[in-house]
Amino acid sequence: MCTRVGIIGASGFVGGELLRILLSHPHVEVRVATSREFKGEYVFRVHPHLRGKTMLKFVEPNIDLISKECDYVFLAVPHGQSLHLVPKLLEVGLKVLDLSADYRLKDPEAYVKWYDWKEPHPYPDLLKKAVYGLPEIHREEIRNADLVAVPGCMSTAGILSLLPLVKHDLIETSRIVIDVKIGSSGAGAHAPRLDLHSYRTYVIRPYEVTEHRHIAEIEQELSLVAGKPVQVAFTPHAVDVVRGILATSHSWAKRPLTEPDLWKAFRSTYGNEPFIRIAKDKTGLHRYPDIKYVIGSNYCDVGFEIDSRTGRIVTFAAIDNLMKGAAGQAVQCMNIMLKIDEKTGLDMTPLFPV
Numbered sequence: 001m002c003t004r005v006g007i008i009g010a011s012g013f014v015g016g017e018l019l020r021i022l023l024s025h026p027h028v029e030v031r032v033a034t035s036r037e038f039k040g041e042y043v044f045r046v047h048p049h050l051r052g053k054t055m056l057k058f059v060e061p062n063i064d065l066i067s068k069e070c071d072y073v074f075l076a077v078p079h080g081q082s083l084h085l086v087p088k089l090l091e092v093g094l095k096v097l098d099l100s101a102d103y104r105l106k107d108p109e110a111y112v113k114w115y116d117w118k119e120p121h122p123y124p125d126l127l128k129k130a131v132y133g134l135p136e137i138h139r140e141e142i143r144n145a146d147l148v149a150v151p152g153c154m155s156t157a158g159i160l161s162l163l164p165l166v167k168h169d170l171i172e173t174s175r176i177v178i179d180v181k182i183g184s185s186g187a188g189a190h191a192p193r194l195d196l197h198s199y200r201t202y203v204i205r206p207y208e209v210t211e212h213r214h215i216a217e218i219e220q221e222l223s224l225v226a227g228k229p230v231q232v233a234f235t236p237h238a239v240d241v242v243r244g245i246l247a248t249s250h251s252w253a254k255r256p257l258t259e260p261d262l263w264k265a266f267r268s269t270y271g272n273e274p275f276i277r278i279a280k281d282k283t284g285l286h287r288y289p290d291i292k293y294v295i296g297s298n299y300c301d302v303g304f305e306i307d308s309r310t311g312r313i314v315t316f317a318a319i320d321n322l323m324k325g326a327a328g329q330a331v332q333c334m335n336i337m338l339k340i341d342e343k344t345g346l347d348m349t350p351l352f353p354v
């Protein structure tokens with residue numbers, strides 16, 4: 001039997017990517033796709049790559065309709081917009097995967113600090129129930145979750161670049177720098193002026209250099225794994241690509257480390273992970289992760305190098321922000337909740353060349 005799903009915010013970039021995956025998913029039927037702006041319009045008129053794949057039309061978000069038509073619902077709306085929708089969707093018995101930031105931070109006060117909200121998170125009990133949807137850390141909790149808070153795209157890359165080091169207690173946890181490059185689709189389909197083509201082309205532009213919101217969830221999750229506070233310095237850069245995130249993380253070893261130490265940590269953390277590939281070659285053209293080789297797939301390519309002169313460890317994670325950074329990760333979580341093979345509907349090879 002097919003699982004019936006709905007997507008709130010289906011006209012955006014993440015909504016479009018959810019449709020691309022879910023319309024070909026063998027265990028799923030997409031029943032509802034919402035857009036207020038495009039209500040009544042065929043989905044393929046907004047997402048032309050889906051022409052011939054569906055005759056679905058956008059409808060306005062309506063909880064009664066979604067509760068009647070769907071078992072699972074994905075929220076691909078801006079942060080702040082999921083906040084009050086999520087409790088209503090849970091109340092009518094739906095399983096909810098929220099791709100906004102509204103249920104990612106466990107501390108209700110953190111929402112005020114990082115998301116400029118006027119008051120603490122209004123649903124602290126739901127924050128406790130929400131599971132952070134990163135299978136590489138929370139697979140068992142995701143299995144039985146009603147509400148999954150799907151991680152941010154840059155947070156996913158940042159966390160996965162460092163997880164083996166933190167898990168195996170190999171680095172100083174107060175001295176970590178994450179440098180991120182991100183493509184323009186990360187800003188969504190309603191992007192501000194600086195993400196218009198004329199401004200974005202040819203750009204390598206640092207932004208939100210010391211205060212990006214994803215710091216909060218990266219520190220939350222790495223601290224949980226470490227069992228003690230982890231502090232990260234994080235700086236993103238807008239670059240001239242449409243899709244893709246590369247996180248380059250710099251940390252300092254607690255003791256002199258060798259390559260076999262790092263291989264051991266990476267293999268034991270990621271050896272059985274269906275979407276993590278270790279890209280670390282001594283020879284050849286492609287020695288480290290590169291966004292060019294993950295685009296269109298749910299893979300996260302990770303890699304590492306030791307700077308023995310300074311004691312620095314350099315680690316990498318490359319993802320497609322719309323896949324492992326958003327829609328792909330959300331579907332991976334749904335597969336886990338449905339207790340089916342995690343790779344179902346997601347086993348696509350990256351596009352090359354792009």
Ligand SMILES: NC(=O)c1ccc[n+]([C@@H]2O[C@H](COP(=O)([O-])OP(=O)(O)OC[C@H]3O[C@@H](n4cnc5c(N)ncnc54)[C@H](OP(=O)(O)O)[C@@H]3O)[C@@H](O)[C@H]2O)c1
Nearest residue numbers: 009011012013014035036037076077078100186188189326
């Ligand atoms: N882009 C990425 O790489 C990425 C990665 C990870 C997570 N995310 C997160 O995923 C969410 C969606 O991102 P996006 O890039 O797809 O944004 P987007 O392209 O701007 O799309 C936003 C969607 O939300 C809908 N929407 C806006 N306000 C709404 C409301 N009050 N009620 C119902 N629908 C509403 C919009 O449609 P209508 O206005 O027509 O209803 C549109 O379909 C955001 O929270 C974002 O932070 C994005």
